[in-house]
Amino acid sequence: MHLDAAAGLLVLAGVLGFAVARPRGLPEAVAAVPGAALVVAFGLVSWSQVRDEVVALAPTVGFLAAVLVLAHLADEHGVFGYAGEVIGGLSRGSPRRLLRLVFVLASIVTAVLSLDATVVLLTPVLLSTATRIGVRPRPHLYACGHLANTASLLLPVSNLTNLLAFDASGLSFTRFAALMAAPWLAVVAVEYAVLRRVFAADLGTPAPATTPAATPRTPPPWYAIGVLAATLAGFALSEPIGVHPAWIAAAGAIGLAVPRLTSTPAAEARRLVSAANLPFGAFVFALGVVVLAVRAGPVGDAVDHLVPGHAGLLGMLGAAVLAAVLANLVNNLPATLMLVPLVAHQPGLVLAVLLGVNIGPNLTYVGSLATLLWRQVLHSRDHPPGAGEFLRLGALTVPACLLAGVATLWASLRVF
């Protein structure tokens, strides 16, 4: 039994180590899929368990692929570029005004199109906005990086962790959003207060006398904005009539794809498949199987003992802190896969775990301790990143966000 537990942990460590180090830039699935095969070969997980896990994860992975394609197409339609121009103009060159606008934009983009969209698509746009209007980019980029995690609390689509927990929570799309709305606002407010203070010097510079044009040069991409708004409305309206929100995301993606498929269909289809990031889907399936092997053993039992049994204020705080610690030890995807089944009986605890796994990664700013250490090793020969500032920012925001998030979630559960 102990040998089995060690084998499961070793495979998980190998899969995560590979994903962090990415030798030769190979996709993470290259280690994860053989890892999953290995735990089956060792007899740690039976074929029927694998089948059940894959069936349980399939809607989540499909939903994820649809949201990734939706965000990619929104970018191709120029939504992010346009948003960058709009907030650049509205800021009139003032760094503080720009920060407020970045907070609004990054929170909305993360909530509606997921944290991947904020990190991969929105952040480069905001970097170019900041350099174009001549403000120091650093606070705005930190804001984006932090909000990609903290602002991903609102909707099931905002973060893969939410998608993984959503079906287990038994909550409807709208109830999930209603319960998470107050925590979402609270943690974004905490982030704003801290960043505003930490970057007081960078944000205190005057706006230049000649400010950028207030009106964007490009016309607004109305069609794409309309499709995104309809998709968002569809998420809320589809469930009562028995349609899983994944289908709505797929419909939204098709709505955005159609006008682009007419000119060069083959090349566009290839881009869409690449945006759906199929190796990532394979990674999630394989990671699910490997974590299943660990969860079934003594490690799962030990974590189960630590999980609070009751969704009171203290119980939820305990669950959130445990989730945040686990997320920083092994990254938040395995932490979610590990914890969610253990708390699935109580929606309050599921949401508290999500607070932990979504807010927690900001503590190490790169998602986990392993990633942080690996980056320090990688950069030790050239410019070691000034991790001190990042860690200080994480230490200031994460505990405060967890407290604010849990307190508001507790209050929300009393109201709704």
Added chain:
Amino acid sequence: MRIVVWVTEGTWQACVDTARDLPATAVTLVHVIDPDTIEAIGGARAGLLGRGLTGDAGTLAALTDGQTRLLDAAEDRLGRTARRDPRHGRPEREVVAACAGADLVILARDGDRSRLGPRSIGPHTRFVVDHAPCQVLLVWPDTPPDPATLPPPHR
């Protein structure tokens, strides 16, 4: 007089204007790209486990473009030829290093501009003021605050 001007977003105009009015034999415009800015993006990408993301996504190129544009604008505003010193590293240390052999460094206050006091100098600026191996000219980036904002004396 050999003058170094620290060109940084938001405050460079006041520094360049000050340099323009001084009898300089040579002016060096120094701008520093902070690796932390690149890491802010790189770290967020590294946090997305499993997505197969690589590299810095053109961050350095975007920052280098911004640096070039800023130095162009500073040279234009100065109205004379200047030596350009684009750097990459910890801003406060790079600026001190750029001051080697200079007679004067011009830099601006950043931070709280609403009142007189130490909060009108950010940490990087303070480091350069404290460590510069030459004379230091510290300017307000816009109109200085009213003398009435001076805090009352400690009793």
